[in-house]
Amino acid sequence: xKRTIVTRPAMSRARRVVWTRWGITLLLVLLLEAAxxxxxxxxxxxxxxxxxxxxxxxxxxxxxxxxxxxxxFSTVAIAFTASVLTGFVLGVALHGAPRLRRAIDPLLASYYxxxxxxxxxxxxxxxxxxxxxxxxxxxxxxxxxMLIATLLGxxxxxxxxxRVARMHRLGRVSTAVLVILPAALPNLFQGIKLxxxxxxxxxxxxxxxxxxxxxGYAIAFAYDSFDNRTMYGLMLFVLLSAVISNGLxxxxxxxxxxxxxxx
Amino acid sequence: xxxxxxxxxxxxxxxxxxxxxxxxxxLGPIDLSITRGSFFSVVxxxxxxxxxxxxVLAGLSPPSAGRITFEGQPVNGxxxxxxxxxxxxxxxxxxxxxxxxxxxxxxxxxTDPAEIARRVDHAIGFMGLTDFAAAYPAQxxxxxxxxxxxxxxxxxxxxxxxxxxxxxxxxQQTRLLMGDELLRLWRETDATVLLITHALDxxxxxxxRVGVMSARPGRFIDLLDTGWPRDxxxxxxxxxxxxxxxxxxxxxxxxxxMKAIGARA
Ligand SMILES: Nc1ncnc2c1ncn2[C@@H]1O[C@H](COP(=O)(O)OP(=O)(O)OP(=O)(O)O)[C@@H](O)[C@H]1O
Ligand SMILES: [Mg+2]
Numbered sequence: 001x002k003r004t005i006v007t008r009p010a011m012s013r014a015r016r017v018v019w020t021r022w023g024i025t026l027l028l029v030l031l032l033e034a035a036x037x038x039x040x041x042x043x044x045x046x047x048x049x050x051x052x053x054x055x056x057x058x059x060x061x062x063x064x065x066x067x068x069x070x071x072x073f074s075t076v077a078i079a080f081t082a083s084v085l086t087g088f089v090l091g092v093a094l095h096g097a098p099r100l101r102r103a104i105d106p107l108l109a110s111y112y113x114x115x116x117x118x119x120x121x122x123x124x125x126x127x128x129x130x131x132x133x134x135x136x137x138x139x140x141x142x143x144x145x146m147l148i149a150t151l152l153g154x155x156x157x158x159x160x161x162x163r164v165a166r167m168h169r170l171g172r173v174s175t176a177v178l179v180i181l182p183a184a185l186p187n188l189f190q191g192i193k194l195x196x197x198x199x200x201x202x203x204x205x206x207x208x209x210x211x212x213x214x215x216g217y218a219i220a221f222a223y224d225s226f227d228n229r230t231m232y233g234l235m236l237f238v239l240l241s242a243v244i245s246n247g248l249x250x251x252x253x254x255x256x257x258x259x260x261x262x263x
Numbered sequence: 264x265x266x267x268x269x270x271x272x273x274x275x276x277x278x279x280x281x282x283x284x285x286x287x288x289x290l291g292p293i294d295l296s297i298t299r300g301s302f303f304s305v306v307x308x309x310x311x312x313x314x315x316x317x318x319v320l321a322g323l324s325p326p327s328a329g330r331i332t333f334e335g336q337p338v339n340g341x342x343x344x345x346x347x348x349x350x351x352x353x354x355x356x357x358x359x360x361x362x363x364x365x366x367x368x369x370x371x372x373x374t375d376p377a378e379i380a381r382r383v384d385h386a387i388g389f390m391g392l393t394d395f396a397a398a399y400p401a402q403x404x405x406x407x408x409x410x411x412x413x414x415x416x417x418x419x420x421x422x423x424x425x426x427x428x429x430x431x432x433x434x435q436q437t438r439l440l441m442g443d444e445l446l447r448l449w450r451e452t453d454a455t456v457l458l459i460t461h462a463l464d465x466x467x468x469x470x471x472r473v474g475v476m477s478a479r480p481g482r483f484i485d486l487l488d489t490g491w492p493r494d495x496x497x498x499x500x501x502x503x504x505x506x507x508x509x510x511x512x513x514x515x516x517x518x519x520x521m522k523a524i525g526a527r528a
Binding site: 158160161163164166167168169170174178179182183185259260 | 318321323341342344346347348350352353354356357358367368371399401416
């Protein structure tokens, strides 16, 4: 009974923030719509949002676009899953090997300063023109995010919790599963969210540069053939996919945090 | 032989040096025998090695030299069965409710669920947390979280209970009452208690024996038997003997505390 007192006001405040956010988004969309309709923006460069939405809906009922969507999504899914798994395993391993970690730390820190897309042609040369180089670029873009988040999460486990585990005479596995993992979970979640974003960016950008299918390719193709409706329709779809997948992970995450009485 | 059975935990020439580029000699040498069923308190200046003593005694870290035995068995590197520790820092699990925090150890050792429920309820009630059984640590105050940690350890019914400033986050009144509860628990369970505290009055009121530690590296510079009856509570603060004990503790501790903060005596 005491719990409701604590969580109630926080919940409704969070809800108000969400409504405000959607309100602002809607307002901006309406402004853009008006600007297009009233001729403030050249019709050739920007389509009014209503037409973009209509174009997206129409596109999503064509077999060709659905094939591209399936291609991109499955490539992203594979790159994302593989990067989360390897990032986590490498993070755990590196956490247990401080010397190696000190040697590798500068590399990790500067990883995202390197535009890894310059290596994409090389990946194509090595792996051929198909889904493989795309998976590779998405994977390479996403792995370090998960690795760094895992290291951070493990670093932040309060040392006293490990001592509590030893006081309860837990073995290595029980300590990891019952104490370390739950304690590091918030950071792991950050890593998972970032990995998804990076994998998505990596794959779409790869398709953009050089590929024979997928959403990025379709957008680039539409751009090259001055097909604004297709281009904007697909762009909106990519945007929505990213926002929705991230939103799903975020709501899962905040459910987790609420369970800890946070937020 | 009576001596060996009366001693519950024994330290022989125990020292602890934290290794590193600048090794820190934190503790000892310590020679100490803690009588079975007694209430032993340790006071000492900040940073003198009290927590280090607890760590070594509990088997959480190995001594750099010396031997430790608990119930006649050597302690090295692992926490023996029957030893329970309450740490100085907040060590509640933020992802578990109060109830699940307290049940953690019993679930681990596979106690019967009905028995777990009974003992957990009792421990939660004992610590005054009944209304918060379903809350998460983030929803509790610091003092309440510390009580969760105490309950989580007590529910295991350790035969040797090591408490590192468990009431540090509590106000003076609550502290006195919790002290009474601890005394009651100690009488009911026949456990041996080692309490680390920075409150001299707390040490004087609760203990059969108080050890005063020197500035780092911590050694015992005074061991004082209070001579209180087993059946005591916080009301003994009005006993004339109480003032004398606190005064002696303070006179032993004064110079050491000054050393610890770098002042001149
Ligand atoms: N892991 C560690 N590595 C190096 N030195 C340490 C470590 N832990 C403690 N020390 C040092 O050992 C000394 C004793 O520390 P300890 O925590 O035992 O003191 P304490 O008496 O419990 O202090 P307090 O009353 O403030 O809790 C301190 O000087 C501290 O700096
Ligand atoms: Mg301490």
